[in-house]
Amino acid sequence: MQGEIETRRLIRDAVARLAPYTPMPPIERLAEGVGLPVERIIKLDQNENPYGCSLRVQEALAAHDRFHLYPDPEGRAVRRRLAAYTEMPAERILLGSGADELIDLLYLLTIDPGDEVIVAPPTFGVYKARAELFGATVVEAPRRPDFGLDLEAIGRAVTPRTKLITLVSPNNPTGNVASTEQLVRLLRLGPLIVLDEAYVEFAQRSALPLAREFDNLVVLRTFSKWAGLAGLRIGYGVFPLDLMPYLWKIKPPFNVNAAALAAVEATFDDLAYVRSTVVRLKVERGRLFRQLRKLNLLQPLPSQGNFLLCRVLRGDARTVRARLADLGIMVRGYDDPALEGYLRITVGRPEDTDLLVKALIAIAEHL
Numbered sequence: 001m002q003g004e005i006e007t008r009r010l011i012r013d014a015v016a017r018l019a020p021y022t023p024m025p026p027i028e029r030l031a032e033g034v035g036l037p038v039e040r041i042i043k044l045d046q047n048e049n050p051y052g053c054s055l056r057v058q059e060a061l062a063a064h065d066r067f068h069l070y071p072d073p074e075g076r077a078v079r080r081r082l083a084a085y086t087e088m089p090a091e092r093i094l095l096g097s098g099a100d101e102l103i104d105l106l107y108l109l110t111i112d113p114g115d116e117v118i119v120a121p122p123t124f125g126v127y128k129a130r131a132e133l134f135g136a137t138v139v140e141a142p143r144r145p146d147f148g149l150d151l152e153a154i155g156r157a158v159t160p161r162t163k164l165i166t167l168v169s170p171n172n173p174t175g176n177v178a179s180t181e182q183l184v185r186l187l188r189l190g191p192l193i194v195l196d197e198a199y200v201e202f203a204q205r206s207a208l209p210l211a212r213e214f215d216n217l218v219v220l221r222t223f224s225k226w227a228g229l230a231g232l233r234i235g236y237g238v239f240p241l242d243l244m245p246y247l248w249k250i251k252p253p254f255n256v257n258a259a260a261l262a263a264v265e266a267t268f269d270d271l272a273y274v275r276s277t278v279v280r281l282k283v284e285r286g287r288l289f290r291q292l293r294k295l296n297l298l299q300p301l302p303s304q305g306n307f308l309l310c311r312v313l314r315g316d317a318r319t320v321r322a323r324l325a326d327l328g329i330m331v332r333g334y335d336d337p338a339l340e341g342y343l344r345i346t347v348g349r350p351e352d353t354d355l356l357v358k359a360l361i362a363i364a365e366h367l
């Protein structure tokens with residue numbers, strides 16, 4: 001490659017225009033950045049399960065003796081387990097290297113240049129960023145001031161070029177859910193609805209049963225949050241049956257690795273354990289909410305995810321976040337103007353809550 005001009009000529013415009021995505025740094029870098037050992041870092045910034053995966057996962061991986069062979073390209077054993085878990089036919093289930101890959105596959109499947117994708121911000125930023133990368137025009141239908149969906153705005157955003165309406169429920173980062181009535185109204189608009197249920201295990205109910213009634217609903221889920229498998233990268237989607245042959249055509253043949261497949265089987269072998277960690281986190285969500293409310297520094301919003309979006313009441317969000325980071329407590333901040341003054345805090349273990357609250361009390365004294 002010779003020089004900048006030739007390189008730019010090579011690169012697709014959508015890629016050149018794309019704002020770089022900056023994921024959270026790994027825990028080792030976070031620790032190095034604040035000069036603390038990794039064990040002292042309390043990671044409340046990516047909605048991971050602090051209890052980790054089942055021990056059965058570690059045993060299954062240690063005992064696995066076929067890592068030299070390619071994995072099952074169809075992930076049949078895992079899809080059978082998922083069929084039982086979701087009560088949906090295995091023929092409608094596709095696995096991905098995280099839900100993230102399934103979002104890409106949906107765009108790869110549907111987007112011609114200039115097609116439109118509707119998003120309802122503030123929400124998980126990947127939907128907008130990847131849609132633009134795939135050449136779609138993103139049409140925003142912002143949420144209401146209370147972060148509820150604005151159905152009229154979504155309705156108005158639909159045009160003949162609308163390919164997908166993307167929704168997240170419970171929504172990241174606001175924690176609220178779309179009601180069944182809202183979803184039914186949106187499904188009746190016609191375009192394919194992509195409903196991201198990454199956090200559904202922490203919520204009161206799933207909208208997946210609607211996928212039996214409506215053939216324009218895709219539901220995406222992941223093992224990253226509730227099941228403690230974020231590092232292994234595996235998620236799944238339940239799709240309209242008619243889309244499946246096309247998805248099989250475009251999916252990279254071995255997109256989900258053998259370790260992830262084995263880990264999910266082991267997770268289902270020990271579902272009671274994983275579910276017990278979810279129960280603990282839901283209980284802790286309530287305690288964290290009450291503790292934060294007492295402090296009068298952060299105002300948490302009710303949430304059905306494993307995180308709380310909090311409005312910073314005194315000082316500014318950046319300062320509070322930086323002071324927490326200095327103490328080894330990592331929470332999520334935002335550049336998005338719609339989330340100015342907010343921090344998102346993942347629900348941790350009771351001891352994490354205690355240290356967080358102690359740190360916030362100390363920070364509040366010096367604001």
Ligand SMILES: Cc1ncc(COP(=O)(O)O)c(C=O)c1O
Nearest residue numbers: 098099100124172198222224235
């Ligand atoms: C709403 C939502 N969807 C999808 C993902 C990505 O999930 P995965 O780890 O399965 O790629 C996340 C992760 O933060 C998320 O918040």
